[in-house]
Amino acid sequence: MFRNLFRLQTQVGSCLSLSKICPRSQHVLKYSTATTERKRFYQDVSISQGEGGLFEINLDRRKLKTPGGKLFTVPNEALAIAVATEWDAQRDTLKFYTMHLTTLCNTALDNPTQRDKTQMINAALKFLETDTVCYRVDEPHGLVELQKNEWDPVLHWIENRYNVTIGSSSSILGPEIPEATKDTFRQHLNSYNFWSLTGLEYVITQLKSVVLSMGIIDRHLSVEQAVLLSRLEEEYQIQHWGNVEWAHDYDMYELRARAAAGTLFVHLSSESTTVKRKLMQD
Amino acid sequence: MAALSSPLRVCRGILKELRAIHGAAYKQGPMYSYVIDQFRKNQITGERYCRAQQEAHHDAHSYLCLLASTRSQMILHNIYHSKEERSMESAAGLVGLRLPTQPGGKGWEK
Numbered sequence: 001m002f003r004n005l006f007r008l009q010t011q012v013g014s015c016l017s018l019s020k021i022c023p024r025s026q027h028v029l030k031y032s033t034a035t036t037e038r039k040r041f042y043q044d045v046s047i048s049q050g051e052g053g054l055f056e057i058n059l060d061r062r063k064l065k066t067p068g069g070k071l072f073t074v075p076n077e078a079l080a081i082a083v084a085t086e087w088d089a090q091r092d093t094l095k096f097y098t099m100h101l102t103t104l105c106n107t108a109l110d111n112p113t114q115r116d117k118t119q120m121i122n123a124a125l126k127f128l129e130t131d132t133v134c135y136r137v138d139e140p141h142g143l144v145e146l147q148k149n150e151w152d153p154v155l156h157w158i159e160n161r162y163n164v165t166i167g168s169s170s171s172i173l174g175p176e177i178p179e180a181t182k183d184t185f186r187q188h189l190n191s192y193n194f195w196s197l198t199g200l201e202y203v204i205t206q207l208k209s210v211v212l213s214m215g216i217i218d219r220h221l222s223v224e225q226a227v228l229l230s231r232l233e234e235e236y237q238i239q240h241w242g243n244v245e246w247a248h249d250y251d252m253y254e255l256r257a258r259a260a261a262g263t264l265f266v267h268l269s270s271e272s273t274t275v276k277r278k279l280m281q282d
Numbered sequence: 283m284a285a286l287s288s289p290l291r292v293c294r295g296i297l298k299e300l301r302a303i304h305g306a307a308y309k310q311g312p313m314y315s316y317v318i319d320q321f322r323k324n325q326i327t328g329e330r331y332c333r334a335q336q337e338a339h340h341d342a343h344s345y346l347c348l349l350a351s352t353r354s355q356m357i358l359h360n361i362y363h364s365k366e367e368r369s370m371e372s373a374a375g376l377v378g379l380r381l382p383t384q385p386g387g388k389g390w391e392k
Contacts, residue, residue, distance in 0.1 A: 081312045081316050082313070082345070084311075095356070101348075222340070222343055222344075223344050223347045249358060250358045252351075257351040257355055
């Protein structure tokens with residue numbers, strides 16, 4: 001009996017000493033607490049470069065991990081700094097719904113829906129059949145004019161840029177997208193890497209339009225312009241009936257934040273910087 | 283078509299947002315030095331239409347939009363959506379209305 005007690009004591013003792021020896025034990029951040037709010041438990045946020053040139057985020061001395069338990073790694077420095085700023089911007093409580101870049105990185109790292117590139121491209125192109133910019137109304141007349149003046153230029157631009165036909169329609173079924181158009185886009189989207197595709201699909205889902213998303217990604221439109229075009233009918237109704245700040249403005253800012261986060265994510269994940277020095281010639 | 287504000291305004295805007303986030307110590311974060319660095323790097327270019335410069339400008343504009351709209355969204359959230367349940371007076375007061383009063387009571391009160 002004494003031997004058992006002794007064994008129990010050593011086991012408990014070893015557990016305690018183990019936790020004292022390595023305080024840097026991997027901290028699993030629980031994202032899923034819906035009811036209780038997580039308080040900010042760290043003072044400093046910093047980034048560090050780990051193995052393979054990937055960047056990691058450090059909260060105090062602990063490394064950030066994704067909800068899936070993986071180490072949070074980012075391929076480039078700019079994105080890492082932006083994520084660190086998001087974490088640093090939290091005050092007393094952690095508001096995960098404002099940390100859009102972190103959410104996108106988590107999605108790209110964990111891939112919870114287990115999709116590959118082809119599936120994501122198909123999902124993105126499916127939006128083309130119900131693209132906001134292609135759905136026109138027949139009345140009221142002011143809205144028809146507005147849609148024609150604002151959406152047609154974007155449509156022309158994308159048709160010229162990618163050499164495709166999309167067209168617009170006011171029937172309930174929407175426009176008929178020819179297969180050649182889809183193939184062109186499929187080929188173009190295939191040139192993006194997985195991270196950029198995650199961001200691009202996010203923007204498409206938020207703006208409900210492939211045309212507008214490609215407009216931002218190709219830097220033809222700014223984020224504010226694309227959000228305005230996406231919410232064109234709402235803006236029309238607001239001008240007619242008035243603005244409700246806690247709904248309209250709130251939705252607009254949320255959409256802007258998400259679209260901006262998505263497009264920044266795409267651009268940062270797909271660019272690479274090289275510095276070429278020009279020699280001064282006398 | 284992307285009619286963006288000038289790089290100077292974008293840079294100032296981002297720095298303003300950073301100051302709103304961090305307070306007085308905003309110059310010490312990694313983002314501050316990165317932003318200043320990037321703007322300086324892309325300032326001087328030998329070509330008239332420099333694609334990298336345009337791309338950096340667009341990215342900076344997107345980041346400014348992200349910071350500004352996140353902050354505005356949080357402000358609105360704290361004003362309107364953070365309280366648990368409001369009384370009828372304050373709920374009506376949100377849209378600038380007042381509850382109707384009937385002098386003399388409604389008849390079914392004691």
